[in-house]
Amino acid sequence: MTISAHPLKEKYARSHIKRTTTCPGCGIGTVSQAILRAIDELGLNMDDFVFVSGIGCSAWIPSPFYNADTLHTTHGRPIAFATGVKLGLPDKHVMVVSGDGDLTAIGGNHLIHAARRNINLTVVLVNNGIYGMTGGQTAPTTPRGIKTITSPYGVMEHDFDISPMVVAAGAVYVARWTTYHPRQMTRSIKKGIQKKGFALIEAISQCPVQYGRASKLGSAVDMLTYFKESSIRLAKAREMDEAQLQGKIIVGEFCDREKAELSEQWVRLRCEMTEDK
Amino acid sequence: MQRNRKVLTGTHFEMGNWACTEGAIAAGCNFAAGYPITPASEVANFLAARLPEAGGTFLQTEDEISAICAAIGASWAGCKAMTVTSGPGISLMQESIGFAVATETPLVIVDVQRFGPSTGVPSVGLAGDIVQVARGSHGDYQIIALCPESPQEMFDMTIRAFNLAETYRVPVFVMADGFIGHMREQIVVPAEDRIEIKNRKIAQPAATVLERQDFQDINVAPMPVFGRGLKAHVTSSCHDEHGMRNLSDPEVMHRYTMRPIEKILEHRAEIVRVEENCEGANIVLVSCGTVSRSARAAAQLAQNEGLRVGTLRLLTAWPFADLEVRAEAEKVDYMLVLENNTGQLYPYIKAEAAHACRVSFLGPQILGQIHDPKYILDHIKELIQ
Numbered sequence: 311m312t313i314s315a316h317p318l319k320e321k322y323a324r325s326h327i328k329r330t331t332t333c334p335g336c337g338i339g340t341v342s343q344a345i346l347r348a349i350d351e352l353g354l355n356m357d358d359f360v361f362v363s364g365i366g367c368s369a370w371i372p373s374p375f376y377n378a379d380t381l382h383t384t385h386g387r388p389i390a391f392a393t394g395v396k397l398g399l400p401d402k403h404v405m406v407v408s409g410d411g412d413l414t415a416i417g418g419n420h421l422i423h424a425a426r427r428n429i430n431l432t433v434v435l436v437n438n439g440i441y442g443m444t445g446g447q448t449a450p451t452t453p454r455g456i457k458t459i460t461s462p463y464g465v466m467e468h469d470f471d472i473s474p475m476v477v478a479a480g481a482v483y484v485a486r487w488t489t490y491h492p493r494q495m496t497r498s499i500k501k502g503i504q505k506k507g508f509a510l511i512e513a514i515s516q517c518p519v520q521y522g523r524a525s526k527l528g529s530a531v532d533m534l535t536y537f538k539e540s541s542i543r544l545a546k547a548r549e550m551d552e553a554q555l556q557g558k559i560i561v562g563e564f565c566d567r568e569k570a571e572l573s574e575q576w577v578r579l580r581c582e583m584t585e586d587k
Numbered sequence: 588m589q590r591n592r593k594v595l596t597g598t599h600f601e602m603g604n605w606a607c608t609e610g611a612i613a614a615g616c617n618f619a620a621g622y623p624i625t626p627a628s629e630v631a632n633f634l635a636a637r638l639p640e641a642g643g644t645f646l647q648t649e650d651e652i653s654a655i656c657a658a659i660g661a662s663w664a665g666c667k668a669m670t671v672t673s674g675p676g677i678s679l680m681q682e683s684i685g686f687a688v689a690t691e692t693p694l695v696i697v698d699v700q701r702f703g704p705s706t707g708v709p710s711v712g713l714a715g716d717i718v719q720v721a722r723g724s725h726g727d728y729q730i731i732a733l734c735p736e737s738p739q740e741m742f743d744m745t746i747r748a749f750n751l752a753e754t755y756r757v758p759v760f761v762m763a764d765g766f767i768g769h770m771r772e773q774i775v776v777p778a779e780d781r782i783e784i785k786n787r788k789i790a791q792p793a794a795t796v797l798e799r800q801d802f803q804d805i806n807v808a809p810m811p812v813f814g815r816g817l818k819a820h821v822t823s824s825c826h827d828e829h830g831m832r833n834l835s836d837p838e839v840m841h842r843y844t845m846r847p848i849e850k851i852l853e854h855r856a857e858i859v860r861v862e863e864n865c866e867g868a869n870i871v872l873v874s875c876g877t878v879s880r881s882a883r884a885a886a887q888l889a890q891n892e893g894l895r896v897g898t899l900r901l902l903t904a905w906p907f908a909d910l911e912v913r914a915e916a917e918k919v920d921y922m923l924v925l926e927n928n929t930g931q932l933y934p935y936i937k938a939e940a941a942h943a944c945r946v947s948f949l950g951p952q953i954l955g956q957i958h959d960p961k962y963i964l965d966h967i968k969e970l971i972q
Contacts, residue, residue: 324818326797357816362660374820374831379813381663382822382832384686387656390648394657397644398618398664399814420656423649576644583639 318346322356324377331370333442335522335530337489337515341436342371344492344513345407348499359403360395364388364412367443368436368515371407386417389424392431400573403432403503410437410451414470418450425479425508429572432502433510437472438517439525446520458524473512473564482507482571484564488514488537491561498563507571514559592640594779603738603767604629606774607697608637610745611669613782616695617643618666620657622650622676625709626765627699630671651676655683655696662692663821665812667749669695673765674703674716677723684758685724688847689823691802693752693787693810696720697745697761699768702955711955712765714876714927720760721905727844729851731858732760732905734876738772744902750785751858755850756807762904764927766877766957789815796820796829803828803846805853851906860902861911868897870967871915873936874925875901878951878958882925885963896967904932909939916940921970924948925958 332338349359361372365385373382383391388406396404406413413421413435424431440458441447447460450470457464473486483505485498495513502509516522516533527533537559544562547555594613599605607630611619619638621631635645644661648654651672658668672680677698687694702708703715721730731751733744741763748759788809793799801811801819808828811819820830825843833839851858862879864886865871874882879900889896899915899922901908916922922940924933924947933948940946949966951958 324795324820326795356818360664360813373822377818379663379811379817379819380821381660381813382820382824383656384682384823387652387683390653390656391660393646393648393653394618394620394660394662394666394668395664395813396660397646397657398661398666398668402814419649420653423653579639580642580644584642 318343318350322346322349322377323375327374330375332367333519335516335518336367337438337517338368338371338436340489340492341368341434341495341513341515342375344495344499345371345405345434347496348503351496352500352503354403354503359405360399362388362392362395362404362406364408364417366409366412366441368407368409369412371436372405386412386415387420389413389417389420389431389433393424393429396429396431396573397576400577404430405503406431406433408435410435410439410472411441411449414472415450421476422479425476425481425510427572428480428482428507428569430506430574431508432499433508434499434513435472435510436513436515438515438521440517440521442517442520446524456525473510476510477565480508480569481510481565482567482569483509484512486512486514486561486564488541488559488561489516490534490537490541494561501566506574507569592637594782595776596778597776599774599776600771601738601774602629602769602771603741603763604699604769605633606738606742607745607761607763608633609776610742611695611749612637612641613776613779614667614746614749615784616667616669616749617641618658618661618668619643619670620646620648620654620661621671622648622654624673624676626701626712626768627671627673627676627697629768630697630699634671651679652683655680658694659683659687659692662694663813665814667693667753669697671697671699673699673701673709675706677716677719681719681723685726685728686823687758688724688728688730689843690821691756691808691810691847692758693756694758695745695748695752695761696758697763700762700764708955710765712768712877712927713955714762714764714878714931717762717904717928717931720762727848729848730760730905731755731757731851732762732903734762734902734904735767736877736879736900737767738770739774741767742774742776746782750783753785753787754807755854756787756810757847757851762876764877790817792817796831800828801830802826803842805846805849807850855906858903859906859908859911861908862900862902863915865897865899865915865918868895869919870894870896870921870923870971871899871919872896872923872925872963873899873901873912875904875932876927878925878927881958881960881963884960885967888960888964889967894967894971901932907935912936912939913943916943919944922946923967923970925963927951927957929954
């Protein structure tokens, strides 16, 4: 058997890791490639980064795969851990990669407070609308009406609209793309890395095994086709009413602005307080 | 002139929470995260003002969970990190205390204990967290917990906590309470060069983590601190000595739990401290933390009346001073265990002592009050009747 490896793997993955943990058709590979392409295109080195992830399928994107400092944390807490890492290593890029359950359910408070603080983290939030690893339970992102294993009669609650929520919480850069938009996603991750402040890239991703079954959207190809046909650019969406936007995925850059960043302010304060007088 | 605001050498009259802050800064703490909570808030308040002067960072977080997580993250970033809270905060931190244990993260957690359970009485001290700091996170592990009895010891033991955390790559607790946290007494801060400071060993670069032992060395593996190109793999899930996740090999699972336990127990002689004042005694008062002050006063009152009463004080609650308690029990007729709670260490003491002497427990006259030495003396007299 010949094992062929992607050139990005040769360059950026731990050499002894031979396989990933994702199911066939999972969108995580596309997101991982977008992250590594962004780092590659920016000419950055893995030693410029610390990757922090939580619990769930997408938390396994950097850990154990990426050949860098990786911190795989408890459920919901990667942003809290990453905040300490960034304040301790203000010169490094600190990237959080985790899922919608990890970052908006159990860890939702950390997400909005990190955005409010405007600490320089790049958060890649993989949103597949379901708890995949534990067997297809309802997430705060599961659309109303869909039947999941914990909502067998249909989800009665309303789902989070993550990107606008993080804009409202104070992030300086927020973009949403689907796995049908890998180039746009890569560009936004590059912007997020370069941005001084809290950046969120929401990556809508297919989980054919759990979400595909629950929503009856079907296979990975069916789900990508849905992403393609349902995605509406933000500018166009602004001209549409609520009824027209039903079932659509609004994609694009939700904000790109400047604000004082936390770790930089700490560097400045520490210098002022300890310099020779 | 360079501002030297690291060690405030001199004699001070301040509260224990001030002493704790100054101990942390003298020990080289350069990162603290915390959330306001009575009676621990002053430590965070002082740290917020003092850390920048000493080149450090203070983060007020959205909750205690975030505080301990940020402190662990900062420790991996190479900082000497701490968090400070009280009982309800410890309850919230429990999951991540286990994370620090499993990932062998140096960390100091100051617990200025208060009256519980639940929200309880914030401003009244009680040694309510003695067992939860050692047994509160899920799974099996060992913890180091130091028990100061005065503001001076909140200074000294906070320094020792950082040194132990750095030496053994473990979370270490300072178990103060609302009484000594808010008590004002004389605090002597020594000259900077008289304070012993320990720093963690740091790993060397290797081609891959498989060529390096980053975890699970009983004699403490050098830490693959982030930001140095060491490409550390850190996970609290079951992992091997390289830090790589392994959820299938039973031997790796065994080592993952046992090695961090053995790392502490193997070095117990350097960690466990007791203060024994039992010469000629046939009754010994066993205590730890604030109640030790009453124990000492009661022993003095008893000795004044010709009674042979001594004291055994546990300066470390954990790892439990089993050998020391056992040895003492074999020398005396009676052990009276004094705790500012309903008897949290009592079962552990009894298990080591009951074969050799009579053992009983005495809580404070009213929960939330410090034991009155006269009340202890009256109890001793009843015992010997």
